[in-house]
Amino acid sequence: MEFDKLVHQPTRLQIFTHLYANGETTFTELKTELGITEGNLASHIQTMEDADCVTVTKQFVDRNPQTSYRLTSRGEELFEAHIQTLETLIDGLEE
Template sequence: MDFDTLVHQPTRLQIFAYLYRHDEAAFSEIVDELDLTEGNLASHMNKLAEADCVDVEKQFVDDSPQTTYRLTDHGRETFEDHVGQLEALIESLDE
């Protein structure tokens, strides 16, 4: 079974799951909730954006910059495919 390393990497898997569950989230929220450094999150989000898995929206809220992330349709499908592979792996262990 070949896992997609874009999703399977532990930090990115957490990011995928968080965005899948919450629909969208601000950069600072993800940093706090997943206990990541800003640099670590930025690096992973760049990879996800380059792979067309997240949409990035930058805006000003109360005169402060805010970056919000949302899974693209491709990102949702990629995550669901990965979860399906994990479920298939678990099922194969029962046989």
């Protein structure tokens, strides 16, 4: 049984989990909710975007720039597969 390193990395796993549970989320909300630095968040989001796991939307809200993120179908599938792998691992421990 092997974990997908893209999803399994601890900070990205937090990002995947938050976006999966909450849907579209702004950069500021993610940074605050996860308690990580702007640079760290931006780096992980870029990795996820490069892997076609997250979409990035940039817009102006009340004349202020706002960036938000949402998991793509591929991102949701990878996250669900990761959860299934964890559940299989746990089920194996209970036997």
